[in-house]
Amino acid sequence: MSEWAQGEIYESYVGRWSRLVAAQFVGWLDQPAGLRWLDVGCGTGALTSTILAAAAPAEVVGVDPSEGFVGYARGAVRDARARFEVRSAAELTDETFDVVVAGLALNFIPDRVDALRKMRAAGSTVAVYVWDYAEGMQLMKYFWEAAGHVRPQDRDRDEGQTFPFCNPAGLEGLFAEAGFSAVETGAIVVPTVFDSFDDYWTPFLGGQGVAPAYLRSLDPDAQQAIRALVEARLPIGPDGSIALTARAWSARGTS
Template sequence: MTSSFNVHDAAGYEQLMGRWSQKLAPLFIDFAGIADGEKVLDVGCGTGSLTFALSRAAELSEIDAIDYSPVFVEEAARRNTDPHIKIGQADACALPFEDGAFDRAFALLVLHFVPEADKAIAEMRRVVRPGGVVAAAVWDHFGGMPGMRMMVDTVAALSEGGRQLRNRYFFQPMMQPGEMKRAFVAQHLVDVVETQLMIRMNYGNFDDYWAPIAAGEGPLGKFVCSLEGSDRVRVDTAVRSASEAGQRDGPRSFANIAWACRGVAP
């Protein structure tokens, strides 16, 4: 497996996305369901937003959390104080667990960064017992993330490289309406339901929004850090102008929508 998410460092990820994953996690758990005594797998745990929310949500017998990135695994392990949580590095497309080992397998904000997302869903289904639940959520980059779209549309207006970024960013795996549901059904999951979950991303000012991207975090940060000289200055200036929208710099709040899907293993 490869991942299209550019990991720079854990602190930068937290500012870029981790803080918003923490807000989304309880909504996702409510949708996916959880019960005391269950054994749950968190696929693509990142720095632990869902992992630790699961620990707070129920008295689970065990939480296994895996991620492809050693940076994330190290940070999640550093934060962990729950003996029921096991954290390790693994491939979402080749999970190191036996068939039917878990009551539930979850993936929060992961599948759109897995090029072989269908294979990851198949693996999640494999490791869940009959009657267990597979659930996932991904951001709606095209229609549900105005804060990030502000930046992507701005750079697309400036260069061919920006337009190529937009084409990649908006149409990553599992992001289109009904796409995850079709993928779940194709893996023979039953009682499949897809819905939308919404949070707000609240920024103190432009630097709060821009700093992790400017430092190279994620796919947008990777693009920005590939620019040099006047091209970089032009992008920085244009995105700041888009954020300010003719007003003074200050707090900004953006609604953000994730597609969420769950299904039952037959």
């Protein structure tokens, strides 16, 4: 099973938190009503649905290479102003838009600079946001720190290392290389509160996303060792809840 295929499982993993980030991101962009938006790497439709609810667009086109995610988005986003297509960032059409966005997708695009160039050609305003894997995305940071302790040989699998550009300086560099003359960045921090350890851990078992796919690849003993260490380290409250935060970095570029 692909690590980017089943929308329902992805929603329980990080989709529910990305919706909180999307709301702040759209507010930060502060675009006028009646515009045409392109959502690149739309996934399960979290950002698309937020644009529809908060930005009063004329139209939003969501594209994603995963048929499973696009199918989920089509079922979840019931709005005549929205349409979804199975298409990668490398396959953008010649359509033009007022605003082109990518939420939690840029780091999974193989040629990020080329994708930003194509996004720049498609719209006058281009903006993205990515998780701060190295420091601020706590639910993943606890997992990867435990995984690195149990399996030191796999420390280079940590998303904080594989996506080192997910910070203001890294995003500014990518945008500059893609030809943007002005780039603005900002931090978005949202609460990620889990009802229990099971609420936190179960989504890691679904195989949807980098960390869950890595966990699934391990033998049962290694999986159990990581689980036990994560549970021992998490700040579990007296009622069993776990209050964490997630930080994303946003960037907006103009030509």
